[in-house]
Amino acid sequence: MKNYTLTVEEGRTRLDRFLGEALREQDVSREKIKRAIRDGGCLVDGSTCTDVSAKVGSGQRVELRMEAEPTSVQPEEGDLEILYQDEWIAVLNKPAGMTVHPAPSCPEGTLVHRLVARFPSLRAQEGFRPGIVHRLDKDTSGLICVALTEEARLRLSEAFAEREVRKEYLALVQGVPAPTGEVDAPLGRHPTVKVKVAVVKNGREARSAWRVLRKGRGYALLGVRIFTGRTHQIRVHMAHVGHPLWGDRLYGRGGQTLSPPVPGVLLKHDPAPRQMLHAWHLSFVHPFTGEPMAFTCPPPEDFVRTALTLERHMRRVVVTGVAGSGKSLFMRLLAERGVPVWSADAAVIRLYEPGQEAWLALRQRYGDRFVPDDRSPVDRKALAAALLPSAESGVDVRELENLLHPLVLDDLERFWSGQEEAGRGYAVAEVPLWFESGWSRKLCGEGKPYVVGVACEQGERCRRLLDVRGWSDAFMARMDGLQWTQERKMAGCDLVIPNSGTEAELRDKAAAFVREMDNWESESRSAFLTEWASLVNEPCPGVDESSEPFRRPCF
Template sequence: MQEYVEKVGVADVGQRLDVFWQTCLEEEGVGRSRVQAWIKDGRARINGQVCSKAATRLMPGQTLTLAPEYTDSSVVPDDGPLNVFFADEDLVVVNKTPAMTVHPAPSVAEPTLVHRVAHHFPALLSQSGERPGIVHRLDKDTSGLIVLALSESARLSLTQAFASREVYKEYLALVAGVPDSSGTVSLALGRHPSIKTRMAVVERGGRAAETRFELLWSAADRSASLVRVRIMTGRTHQIRVHMAALGHPLLGDAVYADKQTAARAPRQMLHAWQLRFEHPRSFESMEFCAPPPDDFLQVLRELCRERACIGLTGAVGSGKSTVRAVAEEMGVPVFCADRVVAEAYAKGGEGCAILEHHFGTRFTHPGGGVDKDLLRSALAESDSLRREVERLVHPLVRHALHAFRAAHDEDVTLAEIPLLCEAGLAAEIDLLAVVYCPDRLRHARLQGRGWSPERIVMVDSWQWPQDRKVGMAQLVVDNSGSLQDLHSRARALIQVVQEMLRGHAERCVDELCAIFENPDTMEEAD
């Protein structure tokens, strides 16, 4: 005979006995009238004493038991694969795959975990009822460790151990955002007031639930985190509802997460990682650990993947455009500040409108658009005017850079910005690369392109000295050799960054996998 055991929590006080049990068993398709019939037949106990009154109000700390009368099990064994971690004559510990329902229910047509266990361990069917061997549950799309009883005595003992919080259950979860380093959630859970297939945090009529979590790791962009979670109660969808209530729903959770978060994984990223309990017969301490499955690890690998935007700058004539062109040839998405400004200065462009607003038609063509030669001459004559124009135009470049980065998910992108340092844009990129060319060689090359010495001096005065930029850079491309040398060094720049990012991602995954395979116990909350 199956028997359920529950403790009355603070949120349960004052609730009717039949309502309490109907809430517990609603997910299994058990209606209130059926619960009332069991209570009337003397199948309910409070602190060991039979209670046949369905309207009895619950008191704090009571131990409730219910021995429902199900029809004999009609489970037909299924010969599908089963990942067994441990088995003896009393119990079996299984590492459940995602997309598998634990036990039969009216709404479940496909074979369940119970059907699989019944094939590999026929002793399971010696127990009566519709859920033989079940002492706790995992959601269909939650993977990981679950224990089933193979004998009636083991089932009763394990059921009592779960109800008394003597079983250590710990999960791994991938959640949106970055939660606190640790915490405890104690929010009562009940059926959603309008969507009966969901659970929700409720103020009245809910059941006490306690979830403890600890932050293990966060993605570099802070969009997601890995947390370890210990549940002190086993309420339906407890972790999923509690983490969503904190503002950190599980990735892939189609029920409790927003659409964007739900789309980030193929299922809710929840895995029953550790299970520890006392053997019901030998009283031996049983400890099990199951690293997460491939689909969980694949999402984690994607989160560990780092992206870097290389901010490329350097003095005028240093070779930036050549490096940019090489990056484009290699398939790297490229942002060019000069192109942004040129578009902004064109007829109808935002930059043209801004200059007209501040200076009238002083710097625009009669037909529209900025007269760049006229503007350049004016800037050469007035530092204050140049600084004012830069103050107006630099935000356009910043905004365009933000849009570029948001539009590209590639590992490496490159942003060529001549005044990157001077405009205060260094904080907007991940790696600062400077193309360096000795001044004498750089000036000679510019003069070969028709630049006068006076123009070179003027434009140089608008930028920081090369040595100051080099001092800020993480990467320097030497352009003191031939054009072929510059091409080779530009390719090497991109390759070095790509290899660095791959190495970081691999180390990240390796370090987390080492944790998965060598677990410890979460520290007790204060």
């Protein structure tokens, strides 16, 4: 015999409809309820009621007694990761991709089918959900508690109903929310999409709270505690506050592209194979022994891989220096070793070709001053002369720079974004006027590049400029006057590579630099995994580990 005692919370509705909705989670069909009412198994405020269409209203007490029928679920062999069991309960780690109990859309291959095979006593329980006192979505992994006897099921169900069970989940969400927060928003069926749940005005009470465990670049790892157990609760609540779960195709933001974009993070495709939600902590009082039970279960490998993908960002490297320092040779040596490289000078030449952005901008603003005709590229000599400090130029140098520099910077951003999308660990750009252009100030946030300076002793530098470029001392002094001194440039760099020796020596330094960049990527991954392990193995909160008895599996 199964007994249910319920209280009507608000409104007036048919008796069978009220009981059907209230017992939906218990796998009790409307037809069974109607049959029990007609057979005299229903009391309303202590009086027998056999009318299934009778109206019940706020505050009325409804009792329903039904004969229990053995489950018809057939046992299926399969793996179960059991973390704890005794004669009354078992705690398992459910894998992602497994449905908890049978349904019309999934009649076989569920967790319940395997449970019945592992624990034959469950077949004495009624319905298609024997032993199930709470559920996880198919694609949510983690801790789930199972009642092995009918009495244990009733007691645990009551504990869940009275909110005496503490549940906390790990969630990877888009963006970074406040360090802590709470969502108190009622949930109900989506008004137009049958398979979705939504925040609705007259929905059932639903409350969730989060804490940020780790802030990433465009994502966050949260611990989310739920105080109610509504369908899709965390997924809907986090989407409601603007931070949907990565991998959530139902409640996510479509292509999952970060908005606004974060420098160093470019994800055109969702890296998550499922919604990134894992039942992490579970604690409750044992229904028979009264012992405090607490369990912690780190997330599976796909969760970690997704976090690594989100965390991984390409290192943007800038190489700078004065003329004759050897920075262009250093870039060529990096390119020979397979490093993706970009040159501001080469970009300028490309942008000055007919029909390109800079060509069009100069043609529109200055007519044929720098663009002789529709078929010719920009006259670089005329443009260089105009950019020199000269009262006779007749051109506002600042205006000209403000016209051209953003176009070159956009080209650089496209280069870095393309390399990031291709999965590169780092990419190097040669920008001779990195500091003078003001780009170092514009890109000074999380996406700040790693700046490498190539330096050369003054005497050797002058010799190179004379032998290679034919620069006179006067012309050299004139060009040096257009940019920062070498000493000032190098003071602003993260790394300085001396280059007053031979090409072979610089080749060795380029090889050492490549090794340093490769090691940086490997060390960043190791540091992340170490920090990650310390976070996800955190003991179940709110439980005194020194108390006895205490249950928590070790991993």
